Amino acid sequence: MAIVDIDDMYFHYPRAALGEGDEGWTLRGISFEVTAGSTLGIVGESGSGKSTLIRVMCGLLRHQRGTVRFEGQEIGEFRGKGANELRRKNQIVFQNPRRSLDPRMTIRRSLTEPMRALQGRKPDDDELIVSLEKVGLGREVLPRFPHQLSGGQLQRVGIARSLSVDPTILYADEPVSALDVSVQAQVLNLLMDLRDELNLTLVMVSHDLGVVSRMCEEIIVMRDGRIVEAGRTDAVLTRPESEYTAALLAAARLASLEREVEAPG
Amino acid sequence: MSVTDIDTVPDVDTAIPAAPKSLWRRLRRLPITLYLGGALVSIFVFVALLSFVWTPYPPNQLNMSNRLAPPGTPGFFLGTDRGGRDVMTELMLGARNSLYVSVVSTVVAMVVGSAIGLAVAGSNRYFQGPLTRLVDAGLALPGILTALVLAAKLGPGNTTATLAIIIWQIPVAARVTIGPARQVLALDFVEAAYGYGRRKPYILVRHVLQNISPLLIVLGSVMFAAAILIEAALAFLGVGVQPPTSSWGRFLNETQALLDAAPYLMFFPGLAIVFTALGFNLLGDGLRTVLDPQQSRSGLS
Amino acid sequence: MLEIRDLRVHIDGHEIIHIDELDLPPGARLGLVGESGSGKTMTAKAIAGLLPAEAKVSGTVRFDGNDLLALNDAQFARIRGKRIGFVFQDPARSLNPMMRIGRQVSEAIRLHTDLKGRAITDKVVELLTQVQLPDPASLVRRYPHQLSGGQQQRVMIAAAIAADPELLIADEPTTALDVTVQAEILRLLISLSEERQMSVLFVSHDLGVIRYVCDRVAVIYGGHVAETGSVDDVIDRPRHRYTSALLAANPGMPKDDDFAAFMGQRLHTIPGSVPAVGRFPSGCRFRNRCGHASAACASIPSPVTGADGHRYSCWNPGGED
Numbered sequence: 001m002a003i004v005d006i007d008d009m010y011f012h013y014p015r016a017a018l019g020e021g022d023e024g025w026t027l028r029g030i031s032f033e034v035t036a037g038s039t040l041g042i043v044g045e046s047g048s049g050k051s052t053l054i055r056v057m058c059g060l061l062r063h064q065r066g067t068v069r070f071e072g073q074e075i076g077e078f079r080g081k082g083a084n085e086l087r088r089k090n091q092i093v094f095q096n097p098r099r100s101l102d103p104r105m106t107i108r109r110s111l112t113e114p115m116r117a118l119q120g121r122k123p124d125d126d127e128l129i130v131s132l133e134k135v136g137l138g139r140e141v142l143p144r145f146p147h148q149l150s151g152g153q154l155q156r157v158g159i160a161r162s163l164s165v166d167p168t169i170l171y172a173d174e175p176v177s178a179l180d181v182s183v184q185a186q187v188l189n190l191l192m193d194l195r196d197e198l199n200l201t202l203v204m205v206s207h208d209l210g211v212v213s214r215m216c217e218e219i220i221v222m223r224d225g226r227i228v229e230a231g232r233t234d235a236v237l238t239r240p241e242s243e244y245t246a247a248l249l250a251a252a253r254l255a256s257l258e259r260e261v262e263a264p265g
Numbered sequence: 266m267s268v269t270d271i272d273t274v275p276d277v278d279t280a281i282p283a284a285p286k287s288l289w290r291r292l293r294r295l296p297i298t299l300y301l302g303g304a305l306v307s308i309f310v311f312v313a314l315l316s317f318v319w320t321p322y323p324p325n326q327l328n329m330s331n332r333l334a335p336p337g338t339p340g341f342f343l344g345t346d347r348g349g350r351d352v353m354t355e356l357m358l359g360a361r362n363s364l365y366v367s368v369v370s371t372v373v374a375m376v377v378g379s380a381i382g383l384a385v386a387g388s389n390r391y392f393q394g395p396l397t398r399l400v401d402a403g404l405a406l407p408g409i410l411t412a413l414v415l416a417a418k419l420g421p422g423n424t425t426a427t428l429a430i431i432i433w434q435i436p437v438a439a440r441v442t443i444g445p446a447r448q449v450l451a452l453d454f455v456e457a458a459y460g461y462g463r464r465k466p467y468i469l470v471r472h473v474l475q476n477i478s479p480l481l482i483v484l485g486s487v488m489f490a491a492a493i494l495i496e497a498a499l500a501f502l503g504v505g506v507q508p509p510t511s512s513w514g515r516f517l518n519e520t521q522a523l524l525d526a527a528p529y530l531m532f533f534p535g536l537a538i539v540f541t542a543l544g545f546n547l548l549g550d551g552l553r554t555v556l557d558p559q560q561s562r563s564g565l566s
Numbered sequence: 567m568l569e570i571r572d573l574r575v576h577i578d579g580h581e582i583i584h585i586d587e588l589d590l591p592p593g594a595r596l597g598l599v600g601e602s603g604s605g606k607t608m609t610a611k612a613i614a615g616l617l618p619a620e621a622k623v624s625g626t627v628r629f630d631g632n633d634l635l636a637l638n639d640a641q642f643a644r645i646r647g648k649r650i651g652f653v654f655q656d657p658a659r660s661l662n663p664m665m666r667i668g669r670q671v672s673e674a675i676r677l678h679t680d681l682k683g684r685a686i687t688d689k690v691v692e693l694l695t696q697v698q699l700p701d702p703a704s705l706v707r708r709y710p711h712q713l714s715g716g717q718q719q720r721v722m723i724a725a726a727i728a729a730d731p732e733l734l735i736a737d738e739p740t741t742a743l744d745v746t747v748q749a750e751i752l753r754l755l756i757s758l759s760e761e762r763q764m765s766v767l768f769v770s771h772d773l774g775v776i777r778y779v780c781d782r783v784a785v786i787y788g789g790h791v792a793e794t795g796s797v798d799d800v801i802d803r804p805r806h807r808y809t810s811a812l813l814a815a816n817p818g819m820p821k822d823d824d825f826a827a828f829m830g831q832r833l834h835t836i837p838g839s840v841p842a843v844g845r846f847p848s849g850c851r852f853r854n855r856c857g858h859a860s861a862a863c864a865s866i867p868s869p870v871t872g873a874d875g876h877r878y879s880c881w882n883p884g885g886e887d
Contacts, residue, residue: 185835
């Protein structure tokens, strides 16, 4: 069953200089579906619109043309309580954990924010500790401020914060690219574990094809605001149909640890 | 290698607390401007408050036998003025008036100004440009002229002076708030807050205001210095406080006729004004250094 | 070309860096790999004499026979830019936004060569052609913001090689770039190094990139060289436990027929995170995160040298030569 259903969607930022046809639009004619419980990887280079796309999908940005449906309902039509539910069910983990937590709020306060905002309740420490333990942290982080934690710990806090309101979809925007190599693996494993345990739909933006081929059954390759190629990850990456996907793949293999015979180019 | 359970191994980062620095070492790292400014401001506030319970002589006590006594005269440490009033008493009472006007005007201008600044920064893109220009127009208001017009309408007095300073300073506070507030609004944690359902007013107060508060503290002390100077200027021009209340500015005005006979009379209130304003400016400078996040993070990257 | 012996950097009383021995042969490309806070960038800066004044540097860094650390500022300035070129991580920040491309590239030529007037312009165009920028003749009149990130980095490289340096120090030169652009820049660096017999000191957090670019690699952790040797030895036959852990934590790419087995597979993890500067444990820097640590690790491991200069400092090494 499709949980998100996008059809011929266009998006541009305010004050974009729009031209002939779809010139100036950040996202152009996007159509695809996300199956409930699946994991989707969105790959592309900077400026491809991949980060913008997930922000439109979860309702943080409003598209101008086409439709984006969540659980069958157009995303712009959620109002009042419904809008809160939409927010609650669509949660995001951001790229840079140090920037996505308010430096002047304690971890305790940051963790309780979604529940205060969306459910109007203040959880007690016991409840917070349970959600911290899910991401491999303990109660000792509660009174701390972000600058007192490492990047990996902060990203765990970010994940715990997103999961605190029981979302159905978790969007992850390059969740490990700001972390040290030795810490990335911990966070990726954690995301996989939580996805399986909580039966989450996971939509992950990444520039790393290795990460995507490990985590995502399906993949969307984006360039210049358009979908270049989409399908099952193994199919797309073993037999890429577009030249662009092939180029991305070649570049990824070149910088991988294998001693590769370099593709001509 | 074997996969080790991450939970059993503490992060060194958190497991080993930084060696606590001794209080003395931490105090020594604070900038000298903070100490200088703090000292000058403390003296000013202390003197102003002291004037409520003690002055060398009762306020406005005329002493005709001791008119224009030079500084150092027994009983009159800083001398007396034309009416034989003790200069030290007058200056202490002037400090009180200066403190009163500056506190009221700075607090009101800060609160209103930064609220306007936050609102403009948070307004949607159609209003933001015009509103910012409006604040800029407010900045261009000639302050002294505003005060003169107000005085013509309301009559001179402390209220007029305070009001004039407020009107003068609100656009300053607003303009200084807009830029940093917009920067904070562009940060990731603000987007995260939208992501979990917070709305703009809450974000402006809870996230933006809190993150620009160090800046507002610095701004407050600089505005305080300005308020002291403006209060003195308005009193000097006769727009501010009226007799019998004492004021540094008016004291200056009254003594300028005696520039030849007793030049030292202008010296003391002038000095009081300069050092108090300097004190608040230094304090602001020191606070800026201390509160700058780049300074407080001692780590090396 | 470059011989580092007992290089130490102290800041605030902490010993941040201690590189006992590290060599870069002429014409070779040496990778310094490490995570943030490992000291790899600081090592490169110490070699280049670019550390802030509060850093105390000791030891020797021999460059073509001269000890760089013994030079005064004026002497160093004659070597920097002329015999040692630099490329930094973020080209957008390394280029002066108010200066035309031609002027920025010609700076090193004016400073370090005798060329004048028309000859300088010709040389700039030649350099821009060498770094494979399109239409170099008109490019010299452009400003940095008119170029893409990849093009800006090519300009930086052109400026770095303008005075024909014998050594190029590149600090994460492709980290700010997209993967396809990264591949082009890496190819360019390799071909320039080979054409000019120019040694390269390549600093990166990415072992995959290092393997592609470099012949030799030094794995840096906590300011120490954990392991060094040829890239094949270090990456295919790692001995130090940190190196093997880092390799195992890499997400990697599946082979074409491997996707099914790859999917959903958990990665090997390294517990904890890289300590803050100055908070590494004594002895082996990695021992508090190492699955194989023993009592011996409380003292600094003595280096073991194998074939082809494969050297590691680990009390409980894995694998075998």
